[in-house]
Amino acid sequence: MPNNQFKKGELYSFMTGKASTAIARRLQKNLKQHNIEITVEQWSVLYHLWKNDGLSQQDLCNATFRDKPSITRLVDNLEKLKLVKRVASKSDRRINQVFLTEYGKQLEDETMNVANTTLNEALTGVPSDKIDICKEVLQIVYDNLK
Amino acid sequence: MPNNQFKKGELYSFMTGKASTAIARRLQKNLKQHNIEITVEQWSVLYHLWKNDGLSQQDLCNATFRDKPSITRLVDNLEKLKLVKRVASKSDRRINQVFLTEYGKQLEDETMNVANTTLNEALTGVPSDKIDICKEVLQIVYDNLK
DNA sequence: GGCATATAGTTGTTTATGCAACTAACCAAA
DNA sequence: TTTGGTTAGTTGCATAAACAACTATATGCC
Structure with a gap:
């Protein structure tokens, strides 16, 4: 079976995008708390x-x-x-x-501050070399499918 | 500036979830091609x-x-x-x-075959150790925000 | 038992998505 | 210059999401 070097069951959270959904929800919440009324x-x-x-x-x-x-x-x-x-x-x-x-x-300055804060919240406790690898993997996935 | 060991500009694709969107679209397309009429x-x-x-x-x-x-x-x-x-x-x-x-x-067997195929398409060319790290990062992000 | 509180699920409203079909404008080849 | 194909944008329709407000049932405390 080609290209099957991974445990599939654990990977479906990839597909369902739980992490990016969580980030989007947190960003929405943080925007609202700063009275920035955009989605x-x-x-x-x-x-x-x-x-x-x-x-x-x-x-x-x-x-x-x-x-x-x-x-x-x-x-x-x-x-x-x-x-x-x-x-x-x-x-x-x-x-x-x-x-x-x-x-x-x-709106730019305050909104980007909120976005940066959100990203910091998301990535707390993740070493930067692992962030780089994660980014790299997601980029390949995107390039494979886009 | 705390927790700022990463280049933010490159990271917003995280937030927008382009990779998981791409996976979802490909899965939808593959389901349709197999006449599996679900979202x-x-x-x-x-x-x-x-x-x-x-x-x-x-x-x-x-x-x-x-x-x-x-x-x-x-x-x-x-x-x-x-x-x-x-x-x-x-x-x-x-x-x-x-x-x-x-x-x-x-519907289970055929649908899961399509899902597994889609995952193989997505992860083509990604070494399994990097998949593990990516999974780990996304899990931490999710746990940080959920 | 009776009341306050929490939990499970539904409904309403607004926004967003995906796909297909459509219009308008551009461009290239005969 | 006309015709055929391509690109940019819009509209219609079905599905889905987030949030708030709601009903119904359960639970725990007095």
Whole structure:
């Protein structure tokens, strides 16, 4: 039996993503406690815009590993919250560039502090060399399947 | 700055759970290709029932790391599909035990084969000692936050 | 026994996901 | 320049998630 060097039964928590679910819930809770009224999914879009404002919706699909309808609706909701604004690209009228509003930009510092705190909570007691290996494994898994 | 021995920027894919999302999508695709008409979420419930038939809904909450309303509705849908049946517990009338139907039992072998295949696809090229470390890290993260 | 509290499960509402089908705009080849 | 294929984005529909509020049953303490 090829590639079967692992105990499967213990591995299904991989599939069900309990760790990343736990992180997402904790981040949501921490955001709420700081009165930052966005969802973790909205955060994941804003995170990429804070690094690189004006990304297209397709760019956001690639960055967040979501499909196009998901991004359409996340951007819809972010627009309703006055956090971003769609701007039609001059060079290609199919493309919407998504830009942060002033309000959206203002949210960056506090929100990223909350995210960093959450990550610290998650990784308490994990040696950094093991974090590196875990990251590496998850990257290979992602590359194998994406 | 405490507990800051890692590069945060690279770690947000942890939070967004890209690897586990990729696994779930591939499993869904593989199930469909084998004409197994269940969702991956339904699979995660059935998986625990195959190991231990007759679990309560609360047991399923704990096993799958979902909240009670989620399990209520997943069991609703599994009942509609004639895969499981709720049975009120004799000893405690608050409790619903969830039992597999014959049809639900029949699905086990082929479905678990598909799940195992999916896991092999995901873990291709990952040495088993690194899988163990990754599992260990994800377990600590889960324990830190659950 | 009776009351307070805890536990098991359900329902309502909002948000998000996945897939398929669709429109609009772009591009390249005849 | 028209036609056929590709890319960007939207809409419709079914399933699922998180949170809060609710009902029903059980338990423990007086």
